[in-house]
Amino acid sequence: MLNGRDPRIDFFRGLALIFIFWDHVPHTPLANVTVQNFGFSDAAEIFVFLAGYAAxxxxxxxxxxxxxxxxxxxILRRVWTLYVVHIFLLALLMGMVIFANSHIETRDLVQEMGLEYFLTHTQQALLDELLLRFKPNLTDPLPLYIVLILSLPITLPLLLRAPKVTVAASLAVYLLAPWQGWNLPASNGGVWYFNPITWQCLFILGGVAALRSPSRAEPRPLLRQPLFVAAALYVLVTCVITLSWRWPEVHDAWMPRVIGEWLYPISKTDLSPVRLLHFLALAYVTAKLLPDVGWTKQWLALQLARMGRYSLEVFCLGVVLAPLADMLNAMAGDSLAIKLSTALAGAVLMGVLAAWLDLNKRLDQRYASRAVIATK
Structure with missing residues (x-):
C-alpha cells in the first residue's frame, strides 16, 4: 500500500538542495553547517533516498x-526530460566556467571543474557527454538520477509485489559491486563518481520506505527503545570522528590504528557501508524525533518543502549558481561578507524559483478548472 505525500519528505529534499549548493561553493562559510561536517554521509544520500521515495x-x-x-x-518521458536537461545544463555550465576562467587570474576554474578534458578532446568529450560518460564537477548527481529512474520499469513492479526479495537482491548487488569492481565507464578511462550499481541500494531503500504504512508512535520513551539508542549512538560516534578530522593530530592520537585501517578510506563512489549505515541511522533518529508533521506548517519549512516539490528545477539552478557564487567570491578576495551574501542569495533565488513554479502551476490548475466548468 502506497502512502500519501509526506510534507517531511519535501522539506528534507529542499534542505538537501540547499546543502548541495553550499557544499559546491568552495570556501563558503555556510558549507560548515551542512550534514557532511557531522557524519560520514552528506546531502547526496538524502537526495537519492528521497528520490527513490518520491519516484x-x-x-x-x-x-x-x-x-x-x-x-x-x-517513466521514459521523465528520463528523456532529465537527459535533455543534463545536456543543456552541461553546455551552460561549460560556457559559464570558461568565461569566468578568463576573468580570474588567481585560479584555474576549468581544471577545478574538470573541464580540461573537453578543451583537449572536444569531439570525444561531446560524444561522451551524449553517452553520460563526461560529467564535470557539480553535475554527477543528475546522470545518477537518470540511471536510477531508468531502472524503475524493472524494479518498481518487483518492489510492489515482493519488497523483501527486491531489497535482498539490491543489497547483494551493492555488496558485490565494490568487490567485483562493477561500475559504469566514464570519459578518459575513468568510472562514474557516483557508482549507480551501489547507489541503487539507497534508491531502493527509499522506495521501500514509500510502501510502508505510517507506524504508530511507540508508548515507550525513546531512550528505552534499543534500536533508537543504537542508531543515536552511531550518529554521535560518527559525528565525533568527523569533527576530529579538522584536527589531524587529535584524530591520530585517539583513533586506534587497527580501526583506522579498517575504516578508511570511506568511499563515496561505492557508497561505503559506514556511509550507508550512517545515513540510515540518521534518517531513523530524525523520523523518531519528528514523528508528526505540524512543524512543517511553519513559514521556513513551507519554503523548503516547496523547493523539494520542484527538486529538478531547483537543483539545476543550484548547479548554475554555484560557479557564479565562486566567481564572485574569488573576485572579492577573502571577504567574509561577500561569501555569506552569495551563499544566502543563492538559497533565496532557489526559493524564489520554486515559488514562481508553484504559482504558475496553481494558475494553470485554476484556468483548467474554469475551462472545465465553462464546457459544462
Whole structure:
C-alpha cells in the first residue's frame, strides 16, 4: 500500500538542495553547517533516498491505476526530460566556467571543474557527454538520477509485489559491486563518481520506505527503545570522528590504528557501508524525533518543502549558481561578507524559483478548472 505525500519528505529534499549548493561553493562559510561536517554521509544520500521515495510513490500509483505500459511511458518521458536537461545544463555550465576562467587570474576554474578534458578532446568529450560518460564537477548527481529512474520499469513492479526479495537482491548487488569492481565507464578511462550499481541500494531503500504504512508512535520513551539508542549512538560516534578530522593530530592520537585501517578510506563512489549505515541511522533518529508533521506548517519549512516539490528545477539552478557564487567570491578576495551574501542569495533565488513554479502551476490548475466548468 502506497502512502500519501509526506510534507517531511519535501522539506528534507529542499534542505538537501540547499546543502548541495553550499557544499559546491568552495570556501563558503555556510558549507560548515551542512550534514557532511557531522557524519560520514552528506546531502547526496538524502537526495537519492528521497528520490527513490518520491519516484515509487508517484509511479507506483500510476502503475496501480493505469497499468504497467502507461507507467513505463511516463517513466521514459521523465528520463528523456532529465537527459535533455543534463545536456543543456552541461553546455551552460561549460560556457559559464570558461568565461569566468578568463576573468580570474588567481585560479584555474576549468581544471577545478574538470573541464580540461573537453578543451583537449572536444569531439570525444561531446560524444561522451551524449553517452553520460563526461560529467564535470557539480553535475554527477543528475546522470545518477537518470540511471536510477531508468531502472524503475524493472524494479518498481518487483518492489510492489515482493519488497523483501527486491531489497535482498539490491543489497547483494551493492555488496558485490565494490568487490567485483562493477561500475559504469566514464570519459578518459575513468568510472562514474557516483557508482549507480551501489547507489541503487539507497534508491531502493527509499522506495521501500514509500510502501510502508505510517507506524504508530511507540508508548515507550525513546531512550528505552534499543534500536533508537543504537542508531543515536552511531550518529554521535560518527559525528565525533568527523569533527576530529579538522584536527589531524587529535584524530591520530585517539583513533586506534587497527580501526583506522579498517575504516578508511570511506568511499563515496561505492557508497561505503559506514556511509550507508550512517545515513540510515540518521534518517531513523530524525523520523523518531519528528514523528508528526505540524512543524512543517511553519513559514521556513513551507519554503523548503516547496523547493523539494520542484527538486529538478531547483537543483539545476543550484548547479548554475554555484560557479557564479565562486566567481564572485574569488573576485572579492577573502571577504567574509561577500561569501555569506552569495551563499544566502543563492538559497533565496532557489526559493524564489520554486515559488514562481508553484504559482504558475496553481494558475494553470485554476484556468483548467474554469475551462472545465465553462464546457459544462
Amino acid at each position: 515509487v510513490l508517484a509511479y507506483g500509483k500510476i502503475l496501480q491505476r493505469d497499468g504497467y505500459f502507461i507507467a513505463c511511458l511516463k
